[in-house]
Amino acid sequence: MENKLKQILEKTKLVKLNQQEKMEIRKALLNFMKIQPVRARGILRPILQERSILTKIILTLKKPMPVIAIILIIALVGGGSASVAAQQALPQDILYPIKININEKVRSALAFSPEAKAEIEVELAEKRVEEAEQLAAEGRLTKAAQAQVEQNFDRHAAKIKEKIEQFSAQGKAEKALELASNLEASLKAHEQILNQLSLKKGNENVKKLALEVKTKSEEAGDWRAEEESKIKTGVDVKAAVLGRLKAVQNKIEEVEKFIDKAKVSAEVKTMAEDKLKIAKDLKDKVEVQIEAQEYNEAFLSLAEAHRLAQEAKLTITAEQRFKIYLPSSPTSSETETETEEEKTEIKAEEETEGEGKIKGEVEIEKEAKVKGDNEGDEGIERGVKEKINIKTGP
Amino acid sequence: MIDPILEEKFINWYEQYADAIFRYCYFRVNNRELAKELVQETFIRVFEYFKKHEIENIKPFLYKVALNLVIDYSRQKRIKEISLEELYEKQGFEPSSSSSSQEIINNLEIKNILQGLNRLKEDDRQVMMMRYFDGLEPKEIAEILNENSNIISVRLNRAVKKLRELLENGK
Numbered sequence: 001m002e003n004k005l006k007q008i009l010e011k012t013k014l015v016k017l018n019q020q021e022k023m024e025i026r027k028a029l030l031n032f033m034k035i036q037p038v039r040a041r042g043i044l045r046p047i048l049q050e051r052s053i054l055t056k057i058i059l060t061l062k063k064p065m066p067v068i069a070i071i072l073i074i075a076l077v078g079g080g081s082a083s084v085a086a087q088q089a090l091p092q093d094i095l096y097p098i099k100i101n102i103n104e105k106v107r108s109a110l111a112f113s114p115e116a117k118a119e120i121e122v123e124l125a126e127k128r129v130e131e132a133e134q135l136a137a138e139g140r141l142t143k144a145a146q147a148q149v150e151q152n153f154d155r156h157a158a159k160i161k162e163k164i165e166q167f168s169a170q171g172k173a174e175k176a177l178e179l180a181s182n183l184e185a186s187l188k189a190h191e192q193i194l195n196q197l198s199l200k201k202g203n204e205n206v207k208k209l210a211l212e213v214k215t216k217s218e219e220a221g222d223w224r225a226e227e228e229s230k231i232k233t234g235v236d237v238k239a240a241v242l243g244r245l246k247a248v249q250n251k252i253e254e255v256e257k258f259i260d261k262a263k264v265s266a267e268v269k270t271m272a273e274d275k276l277k278i279a280k281d282l283k284d285k286v287e288v289q290i291e292a293q294e295y296n297e298a299f300l301s302l303a304e305a306h307r308l309a310q311e312a313k314l315t316i317t318a319e320q321r322f323k324i325y326l327p328s329s330p331t332s333s334e335t336e337t338e339t340e341e342e343k344t345e346i347k348a349e350e351e352t353e354g355e356g357k358i359k360g361e362v363e364i365e366k367e368a369k370v371k372g373d374n375e376g377d378e379g380i381e382r383g384v385k386e387k388i389n390i391k392t393g394p
Numbered sequence: 395m396i397d398p399i400l401e402e403k404f405i406n407w408y409e410q411y412a413d414a415i416f417r418y419c420y421f422r423v424n425n426r427e428l429a430k431e432l433v434q435e436t437f438i439r440v441f442e443y444f445k446k447h448e449i450e451n452i453k454p455f456l457y458k459v460a461l462n463l464v465i466d467y468s469r470q471k472r473i474k475e476i477s478l479e480e481l482y483e484k485q486g487f488e489p490s491s492s493s494s495s496q497e498i499i500n501n502l503e504i505k506n507i508l509q510g511l512n513r514l515k516e517d518d519r520q521v522m523m524m525r526y527f528d529g530l531e532p533k534e535i536a537e538i539l540n541e542n543s544n545i546i547s548v549r550l551n552r553a554v555k556k557l558r559e560l561l562e563n564g565k
Contacts, residue, residue, distance in 0.1 A: 009527065022412055
């Protein structure tokens with residue numbers, strides 16, 4: 001009988017999936033895997049797998065500098081002080097490759113949900129633009145530096161686009177829309193900054209960069225519009241608009257707090273507050289539009305309100321970083337040689353006309369001035385901290 | 395972050411074991427379409443695990459997952475009979491006009507064995523099928539069922555003996 005049982009085994013082996021069935025299941029599995037790709041099983045894994053990182057660093061250094069490379073490697077292995085220092089590095093700096101290849105990749109690897117990863121990409125794309133601005137403000141925006149920034153920006157943008165498509169395919173249209181909107185709002189606000197910078201510095205490269213950022217913001221705008229149109233044809237338009245409204249509302253509140261805490265001149269503060277006021281008014285308008293079921297208009301107003309809120313925030317950070325005003329106020333044409341006492345005097349005069357509560361701010365401002373040159377850096381750090389809070393917040 | 399090495403590894407497992415898992419499911423749920431669904435579900439479940447953990451020995455792991463899915467299905471709808479249909483459809487099983495008398499007898503005997511298997515106790519039938527339908531070694535069966543391999547060998551011997559008795563009494 002064992003013989004017969006073995007014969008059964010021979011016959012059962014003939015029972016199998018046919019070629020087409022096997023392909024169909026394979027396809028279904030691959031689709032499933034695409035939506036839920038294999039994630040890194042540990043924090044270090046992606047870093048270890050990418051063996052070329054150190055090679056990359058060495059290659060990025062224009063001339064082979066083995067001593068520096070070795071020092072870097074030692075510093076990295078022994079406590080990461082180089083990577084801390086690298087955090088402030090700008091394109092063309094020696095530590096810059098460490099910043100973007102190690103520090104930021106670790107951050108991205110630490111974020112586990114696709115949503116968090118996508119948000120980090122937006123943040124990093126924005127950081128690239130900020131770096132370009134910083135270089136421009138310091139008059140160091142060479143063609144090579146610009147090319148480097150742009151290449152890295154495009155890398156983030158491609159990833160963001162990929163995420164937008166992924167979310168969209170998974171039916172997370174609102175998330176896709178939010179991503180595109182965030183990127184657009186942020187780029188549009190930076191476009192403003194760069195325009196101001198180019199007026200001030202008269203640098204051709206800065207002007208070009210402003211144009212580049214404009215193109216990119218328009219591209220992001222197209223993505224946003226595309227996601228919006230998808231939502232508009234969907235079943236639950238109202239829920240989607242309400243979702244956006246909530247997001248913009250959060251953004252406005254966040255910027256409000258940011259402005260409130262910021263240590264900048266009352267003038268800049270007022271300017272930011274004015275912008276935020278327009279954003280708020282637009283947001284209120286959206287509520288009416290939703291009631292009237294004018295969803296197209298509501299989406300437009302929301303995008304505008306979001307951009308204005310972001311711009312209000314950048315008005316502050318731009319002042320902190322570069323001492324430029326957004327947009328240039330009539331007084332900003334005054335020469336930079338103007339002493340600080342004079343400035344305070346002007347402000348004091350303005351304040352006697354204005355509300356009494358601003359007095360407190362003058363004191364804060366003076367305090368900030370005592371701190372001296374570090375203020376700019378602190379401002380950036382504050383900005384970063386603020387951002388981190390926001391990311392972990394809602 | 396997509397890890398192409400791991401994904402390729404997984405797809406290779408599919409290529410290697412899809413038919414075996416299909417066979418396993420098919421002879422237990424008795425329905426080709428359902429068996430295909432179970433194959434897909436098995437691999438999806440394994441993939442979800444594989445995303446987070448290393449799998450050392452994939453073959454028994456796949457069978458374990460398939461076994462649980464079949465059990466889940468069986469709870470909803472009880473399945474008793476082993477499917478003979480597909481075996482008979484396959485060339486060489488159904489006695490044809492050109493078959494020699496030896497072949498016909500042979501096929502009848504196989505048919506008897508299958509019917510005998512249907513009459514075995516659940517536990518015995520399970521190990522017999524794993525051994526003679528899926529071609530799994532006693533050691534592998536033990537791993538899938540979380541048993542000692544000696545226990546499985548003993549159970550297999552006992553089941554073969556019972557089956558022989560059933561067939562002899564049946565004649």
